[in-house]
Amino acid sequence: xxxxxxxxxxxxxxxxxxxxxxxxxxxxxxxxxxxxxxxxxxxxxxxxxxxxxxxxxxxxxxxxxxxxxxxxxxxxxxxxxxxxxxxxxxxxxxxxxxxxxxxxxxxxxxxxxxxxxxxxxxxxxxxxxxxxxxxxxxxxxxxxxxxxxxxxxxxxxxxxxxxxxxxxxxxxxxxxxxxxxxxxxxxxxxxxxxxxxxxxxxxxxxxxxxxxxxxxxxxxxxxxxxxxxxxxxxxxxxxxxxxxxxxxxxxxxxxxxxxxxxxxxxxxxxxxxxxxxxxxxxxxxxxxxxxxxxxxxxxxxxxxxxxxxxxxxxxxxxxxxxxxxxxxxxxxxxxxxxxxxxxxxxxxxxxxxxxxxxxxxxxx
Amino acid sequence: xxxxxxxxxxxxxxxxxxxxxxxxxxxxxxxxxxxxxxxxxxxxxxxxxxxxxxxxxxxxxxxxxxxxxxxxxxxxxxxxxxxxxxxxxxxxxxxxxxxxxxxxxxxxxxxxxxxxxxxxxxxxxxxxxxxxxxxxxxxxxxxxxxxxxxxxxxxxxxxxxxxxxxxxxxxxxxxxxxxxxxxxxxxxxxxxxxxxxxxxxxxxxxxxxxxxxxxxxxxxxxxxxxxxxxxxxxxxxxxxxxxxxxxxxxxxxxxxxxxxxxxxxxxxxxxxxxxxxxxxxxxxxxxxxxxxxxxxxxxxxxxxxxxxxxxxxxxxxxxxxxxxxxxxxxxxxxxxxxxxxxxxxxxxxxxxxxxxxxxxxxxxxxxxxxxxxxxxxxxxxxxxxxxxxxxxxxxxxxxxxxxxxxxxxxxxxxxxxxxxxxxxxxxxxxxxxxxxxxxxxxxxxxxxxxxxxxxxxxxxxxxxxxxxxxxxxxxxxxxxxxxxxxxxxxxxxxxxxxxxxxxxxxxxxxxxxxxxxxxxxxxxxxxxxxxxxxxxxx
Numbered sequence: 001x002x003x004x005x006x007x008x009x010x011x012x013x014x015x016x017x018x019x020x021x022x023x024x025x026x027x028x029x030x031x032x033x034x035x036x037x038x039x040x041x042x043x044x045x046x047x048x049x050x051x052x053x054x055x056x057x058x059x060x061x062x063x064x065x066x067x068x069x070x071x072x073x074x075x076x077x078x079x080x081x082x083x084x085x086x087x088x089x090x091x092x093x094x095x096x097x098x099x100x101x102x103x104x105x106x107x108x109x110x111x112x113x114x115x116x117x118x119x120x121x122x123x124x125x126x127x128x129x130x131x132x133x134x135x136x137x138x139x140x141x142x143x144x145x146x147x148x149x150x151x152x153x154x155x156x157x158x159x160x161x162x163x164x165x166x167x168x169x170x171x172x173x174x175x176x177x178x179x180x181x182x183x184x185x186x187x188x189x190x191x192x193x194x195x196x197x198x199x200x201x202x203x204x205x206x207x208x209x210x211x212x213x214x215x216x217x218x219x220x221x222x223x224x225x226x227x228x229x230x231x232x233x234x235x236x237x238x239x240x241x242x243x244x245x246x247x248x249x250x251x252x253x254x255x256x257x258x259x260x261x262x263x264x265x266x267x268x269x270x271x272x273x274x275x276x277x278x279x280x281x282x283x284x285x286x287x288x289x290x291x292x293x294x295x296x297x298x299x300x301x302x303x304x305x306x307x308x309x310x311x312x313x314x315x316x317x318x319x320x321x322x323x324x325x326x327x328x329x330x331x332x333x334x335x336x337x338x339x340x341x342x343x344x345x346x347x348x349x350x351x352x353x354x355x356x357x358x359x360x361x362x363x364x
Numbered sequence: 365x366x367x368x369x370x371x372x373x374x375x376x377x378x379x380x381x382x383x384x385x386x387x388x389x390x391x392x393x394x395x396x397x398x399x400x401x402x403x404x405x406x407x408x409x410x411x412x413x414x415x416x417x418x419x420x421x422x423x424x425x426x427x428x429x430x431x432x433x434x435x436x437x438x439x440x441x442x443x444x445x446x447x448x449x450x451x452x453x454x455x456x457x458x459x460x461x462x463x464x465x466x467x468x469x470x471x472x473x474x475x476x477x478x479x480x481x482x483x484x485x486x487x488x489x490x491x492x493x494x495x496x497x498x499x500x501x502x503x504x505x506x507x508x509x510x511x512x513x514x515x516x517x518x519x520x521x522x523x524x525x526x527x528x529x530x531x532x533x534x535x536x537x538x539x540x541x542x543x544x545x546x547x548x549x550x551x552x553x554x555x556x557x558x559x560x561x562x563x564x565x566x567x568x569x570x571x572x573x574x575x576x577x578x579x580x581x582x583x584x585x586x587x588x589x590x591x592x593x594x595x596x597x598x599x600x601x602x603x604x605x606x607x608x609x610x611x612x613x614x615x616x617x618x619x620x621x622x623x624x625x626x627x628x629x630x631x632x633x634x635x636x637x638x639x640x641x642x643x644x645x646x647x648x649x650x651x652x653x654x655x656x657x658x659x660x661x662x663x664x665x666x667x668x669x670x671x672x673x674x675x676x677x678x679x680x681x682x683x684x685x686x687x688x689x690x691x692x693x694x695x696x697x698x699x700x701x702x703x704x705x706x707x708x709x710x711x712x713x714x715x716x717x718x719x720x721x722x723x724x725x726x727x728x729x730x731x732x733x734x735x736x737x738x739x740x741x742x743x744x745x746x747x748x749x750x751x752x753x754x755x756x757x758x759x760x761x762x763x764x765x766x767x768x769x770x771x772x773x774x775x776x777x778x779x780x781x782x783x784x785x786x787x788x789x790x791x792x793x794x795x796x797x798x799x800x801x802x803x804x805x806x807x808x809x810x811x812x813x814x815x816x817x818x819x820x821x822x823x824x825x826x827x828x829x830x831x832x833x834x835x836x837x838x839x840x841x842x843x844x845x846x847x848x849x850x851x852x853x854x855x856x857x858x859x860x861x862x863x864x865x866x867x868x869x870x871x872x873x874x875x876x877x878x879x880x881x882x883x884x885x886x887x888x889x890x891x892x893x894x895x896x897x898x899x900x901x902x
Contacts, residue, residue, distance in 0.1 A: 050802055052801065074801075075804045075805070075806050076804075078801065078802055078803065078804040079803075079804040081802075082802075083802040085795065085798065085799065085802070087793075087795045088795075088799075089793075089795040089796060089798060089799025090799070091796060091799065091800070091814050091818070092793075092796070092818055093814075093817045093818045093821070102813065103800075103803045103804070103805070106805065106809065106813060107803060107804045148799075151803070152802075152803070155803060155804065
């Protein structure tokens, strides 16, 4: 008998059916990440497990007991299942310490002294013991999420659910939360279920990754399998998309400032180091100002599509430019010597067979 | 916290964070204190200024007393005043050619003040009031020609079957004695106007008599609550013959007829003039003729040197507060106002929280009942709600009017508090509820421990404002025969015939009352905060 077993789970909201039929099981000590495109019901799935949502049909068995049964004691269930939210949900009227102490006293009936000891132990675990007396609004996003994790842990749950724990954070704060979750996984052998958009979290922390697509589990495998050699075509496309940045310059109607900040956000989300990020940005900028903009002045119906792809842990970064709508090659015909020099110093050209396409590998 | 080094660090940290706002709080309190001193000073300044304007008039002009106007022609183009709602414009218009303007006041004492300060040139009233005023004040005089003859009468409930018996008793009274009573109560000599005693057994039973509480000289009450006045005395003379014990029920003039009509009293008195309209709802025992007359200023030959500013200020203050122990009336009115507003504020709050927790159950029928009740209260004037409660809902019971007022204001305050609490609860982020539920809180627990404490920050300041408004709103309870602070002022004005000082004192008392209450609520909530903080910090 698995610790948690989900059988043909279905959830419908009116006309929308985010979960059609989901089945999988989780053993004690496993860390399972659930990834997938937005709107495929990842959060709904995890919220069904502590019954913040009620499934339309199917079963969720926790140690063999169906928690979807109508007579389920929800408060007792939720005591066993810890949850961390995207928006932290720390209680705004209490300090960090009180946030962790109060539920232990109210729900587990612990003495004030025991609750306080436990709270401080958990705060040390997430590295926040110095912030015990602070109010939630005084903390950064990453600190808030760590406090929320400590609060859930202090209730001694048997399984922890993480609902997009890093989505509301600045890219710079993602790693502190990821490290805390990774430590829980490796040192405490906590059973965890993580819904995330953050591929690095899924890859580094989990023992198993589920790819949820169209309300069903499309692929279930180890992180290496899912990210490096997916069996399923939809998984492959999804993984590739989250690993690449695309931008279309269409008939000269592109706002280049928005384009550059989108590129920067992508580089941050891939945790590129400073130098690699600079190279990517400089190359794209010089290609635009040195070749594409001059060419657009003469041929305003030209269309260029940029694609930046990373493989593995940024081991290889390639930039592809596909152009159409003009007979000439803007990268040959329009060239400022200064721009060319910069692009050449930061890239290695990868020869291509077809017309209208160029590929560079970014080098640091 | 002692056993962990990190914990101690946290404690120190929080102490450091706490002390700064506390110091700031002291500064702010000091600042607030200065602000309040300034406010008080400006209030007193305003008092003195207005007092200075009013007092020279009070220093009576005297000399040979002749009315300033003695023919209807002379009143042409002048301002003539009367009580609000008195239908005499046509009557006056038929005698006075081209009246300049009609103005209206709500109490006889205000008419008097208006005449003496020159805001009006003549006022209309019954001959009893005119006689009393002219006897008391040397700077006014009665206009020689009466406008219309009329009859004073004691009103009898149509349900009360003993009118014939009372008529017989009245017929047996000595007319000279009645005249003596009239003269005594309309004279300027206050020493003979003593509280009325009932020294007979009252074997025939009890009779409930609603009397006007500020209708000098017909009926009024002193600070001790004793009933005085010629009409009250005449009723007692009859009651003695019939051996009835009289239970006087003093109230605002406007409430007299409704009280008898609803059966809360058997008789009513207080300068009631018999009219065809009133005869439809009451039976009358006519006891004295009267007339509608005009009172005008007196012509003066020479000006008396006015009394010094401080002297007359002292006199006025003494008259309003000290004479006859009138401060007691203000204190007991203050107590009533305080009691009604505190009780209805607390009960309204409890009702509001009850409704708010009912709403969370989300039962459609209950929700629409609550919504309907709130809309009903919001759509009715406060006075109307109070009068409906007193005269209709509790019309046939003997419930104390103060209790009815408390109930009324509870019903009025609750929807306001309910709306504030609801909005505040809705304003708390829904994630807070989910966070609590996910930890294992039940919905009710989550509401109590997580949602309400955060909502309180939002609704509390608004609730405090609403409570201040409630204190002031209670000033209309006089309509249902409760003597609150405002009514106490009215009664004193009825005695001293001075509209200005009692109003001013009442205003000052209200100001400090609402201000102190706000401060008390603030202090209370801060203490509560500390208590709750300490509770969770343990």
